[in-house]
Amino acid sequence: xxxxxxxxxxxRSLRGxxxxxxxxxxxxxxxxxxxxxxxxxxxxxxxxxLPLDLRKDLGWPAGDMHR
Numbered sequence: 001x002x003x004x005x006x007x008x009x010x011x012r013s014l015r016g017x018x019x020x021x022x023x024x025x026x027x028x029x030x031x032x033x034x035x036x037x038x039x040x041x042x043x044x045x046x047x048x049x050l051p052l053d054l055r056k057d058l059g060w061p062a063g064d065m066h067r
Contacts, residue, residue: 047060048060
């Protein structure tokens with residue numbers, strides 16, 4: 001069995017630090033943002049691949065119109 005404990009001053013100072021100050025938290029937030037962007041893009045490509053008549057029925061804007 002491994003016992004993990006904090007003895008270093010750095011570890012003690014990080015223990016009470018807010019999560020936003022930790023580098024791992026920033027990496028997790030960046031990965032989540034990339035995953036969100038990827039999901040939105042995949043859904044948009046799926047909708048754009050549907051036939052024009054079906055997209056019109058769904059209310060999806062035409063590609064040649066400005067939003």
